[in-house]
Amino acid sequence: xxxxxxxxxxxxxxxxxxxxxxxxxxxxxxxxxxxxxxxxxxxxxxxxxxxxxxxxxxxxxxxxxxxxxxxxxxxxxxxxxxxxxxxxxxxxxxxxxxxxxxxxxxxxxxxxxxxxxxxxxxxxxxxxxxxxxxxxxxxxxxxxxxxxxxxxxxxxxxxxxxxxxxxxxxxxxxxxxxxxxxxxxxxxxxxxxxxxxxxxxxxxxxxxxxxxxxxxxxxxxxxxxxxxxxxxxxxxxxxxxxxxxxxxxxxxxxxxxxxxxxxxxxxxxxxxxxxxxxxxxxxxxxxxxxxxxxxxxxxxxxxxxxxxxxxxxxxxxxxxxxxxxxxxxxxxxxxxxxxxxxxxxxxxxxxxxxxxxxxxxxxxxxxxxxxxxxxxxxxxxxxxxxxxxxxxxxxxxxxxxxxxxxxxxxxxxxxxxxxxxxxxxxxxxxxxxxxxx
Amino acid sequence: xxxxxxxxxxxxxxxxxxxxxxxxxxxxxxxxxxxxxxxxxxxxxxxxxxxxxxxxxxxxxxxxxxxxxxxxxxxxxxxxxxxxxxxxxxx
Numbered sequence: 001x002x003x004x005x006x007x008x009x010x011x012x013x014x015x016x017x018x019x020x021x022x023x024x025x026x027x028x029x030x031x032x033x034x035x036x037x038x039x040x041x042x043x044x045x046x047x048x049x050x051x052x053x054x055x056x057x058x059x060x061x062x063x064x065x066x067x068x069x070x071x072x073x074x075x076x077x078x079x080x081x082x083x084x085x086x087x088x089x090x091x092x093x094x095x096x097x098x099x100x101x102x103x104x105x106x107x108x109x110x111x112x113x114x115x116x117x118x119x120x121x122x123x124x125x126x127x128x129x130x131x132x133x134x135x136x137x138x139x140x141x142x143x144x145x146x147x148x149x150x151x152x153x154x155x156x157x158x159x160x161x162x163x164x165x166x167x168x169x170x171x172x173x174x175x176x177x178x179x180x181x182x183x184x185x186x187x188x189x190x191x192x193x194x195x196x197x198x199x200x201x202x203x204x205x206x207x208x209x210x211x212x213x214x215x216x217x218x219x220x221x222x223x224x225x226x227x228x229x230x231x232x233x234x235x236x237x238x239x240x241x242x243x244x245x246x247x248x249x250x251x252x253x254x255x256x257x258x259x260x261x262x263x264x265x266x267x268x269x270x271x272x273x274x275x276x277x278x279x280x281x282x283x284x285x286x287x288x289x290x291x292x293x294x295x296x297x298x299x300x301x302x303x304x305x306x307x308x309x310x311x312x313x314x315x316x317x318x319x320x321x322x323x324x325x326x327x328x329x330x331x332x333x334x335x336x337x338x339x340x341x342x343x344x345x346x347x348x349x350x351x352x353x354x355x356x357x358x359x360x361x362x363x364x365x366x367x368x369x370x371x372x373x374x375x376x377x378x379x380x381x382x383x384x385x386x387x388x389x390x391x392x393x394x395x396x397x398x399x400x401x402x403x404x405x406x407x408x409x410x411x412x413x414x415x416x417x418x419x420x421x422x423x424x425x426x427x428x429x430x431x432x433x434x435x436x437x
Numbered sequence: 438x439x440x441x442x443x444x445x446x447x448x449x450x451x452x453x454x455x456x457x458x459x460x461x462x463x464x465x466x467x468x469x470x471x472x473x474x475x476x477x478x479x480x481x482x483x484x485x486x487x488x489x490x491x492x493x494x495x496x497x498x499x500x501x502x503x504x505x506x507x508x509x510x511x512x513x514x515x516x517x518x519x520x521x522x523x524x525x526x527x528x
Binding site: 035045046047048049050051052053054055158208209212213215216217219220221229231232235266267268269270315317318330332333334335337 | 443444445446447449450456482483485491492493494495497502504505520522523524525526527528
């Protein structure tokens with residue numbers, strides 16, 4: 001059993017420790033340190049007591065007949081809960097009050113493929129279709145269930161915008177109080193989306209990294225007692241939500257893996273968990289074991305992981321962000337070292353693009369596929385183009401590129417260069433004069 | 438010279454549950470050495486076997502991340518506030 005010493009801390013265990021919450025976490029067996037392997041009970045802790053390393057959920061996954069599991073999943077609801085047997089959630093999670101995110105479109109992008117010279121097939125995993133229009137609904141849904149199990153009553157986070165909206169909405173649906181923290185320079189669309197759900201929204205004077213630091217201190221203060229910070233003390237559970245992106249892509253491709261995946265990097269959590277999900281699919285026999293390459297995408301104005309990759313380093317030196325891609329503007333990415341490991345292990349790469357290239361890529365995706373991406377989507381599409389141009393990504397291989405949010409949230413990025421073709425009087429003559437006939 | 442050090446939850450087993458303690462030293466390295474004298478074992482949690490800051494520990498001296506300055510050699514002015522924070526949050 002866990003030995004409670006100080007609020008929020010538990011002692012490490014050698015093997016799978018007994019969990020105090022029964023089967024509320026489904027197949028999850030323990031929390032495990034990615035650095036030193038120490039194991040802990042399933043509690044709201046996030047850093048290893050031994051080495052400060054990140055804790056992640058370890059599983060006793062349902063090894064058995066893959067065909068049976070595939071059918072069970074296919075018969076499930078059209079949201080992430082179809083994968084409940086692979087997630088740290090109770091079996092009846094689909095009956096609980098949450099936003100039921102996921103099962104977003106995998107769009108075959110033939111027009112964009114032609115434009116970029118991709119011949120092996122290109123798909124866009126368009127996560128703007130989630131309830132609050134970003135992939136964050138996936139991770140929040142898992143964290144919310146953990147908060148419910150732990151008896152936490154306030155849902156909170158540090159956010160670059162999308163997460164604040166996802167937490168506010170999930171808390172509203174589930175009847176939790178929410179109090180979320182953002183930098184004070186975010187896009188208006190994201191601020192409004194975070195505030196409209198009625199919880200408390202606090203703008204902090206500083207960068208995202210300042211906000212994140214504040215939240216990390218608040219969690220250790222009596223003022224933060226009983227709070228579930230989805231990306232701090234609930235982060236091990238929260239991160240697991242990103243695995244569902246890997247599961248969905250494989251299932252939507254007919255239970256197989258693509259050759260290449262181009263994924264945005266902020267903290268790096270999403271990329272590392274997509275890799276974890278792909279490895280689980282292989283281990284469970286749900287897909288054929290084949291190589292895949294993971295490519296990371298950053299904005300040049302916040303590219304600490306890309307810089308480390310190009311320099312051959314295995315540590316990431318923090319930077320002070322300056323980019324329009326605010327949802328990726330994390331200068332001190334928690335999972336940066338693991339992202340480097342994954343890109344190198346799989347034979348992928350990490351690239352970055354300028355703000356101008358991000359805007360061009362947003363317009364390219366909109367013009368070719370009718371998908372209006374937020375700036376993070378501009379980063380991934382822009383990086384995809386750069387990877388092809390520089391010979392780092394094989395255009396004859398099948399590629400999935402991620403759009404993690406809706407362009408309506410970042411209108412500021414494109415509005416200076418996007419608008420009416422012409423403003424005319426309501427007459428046919430004026431229309432002809434404008435050269436549009 | 439004395440500094441006030443904020444202790445994260447996971448290290449409070451070493452400080453008897455105290456969230457804030459005082460320590461002496463003109464540099465971060467000296468402050469950690471001073472912490473170790475009064476709270477045995479805490480240094481090995483913050484520093485790795487080669488004596489460097491562990492990669493998942495963030496340390497701030499008066500709001501400045503020491504990685505942007507001199508790391509363990511960062512000056513700690515008298516009366517400064519030092520914060521030790523797990524780096525694995527956010528995103």
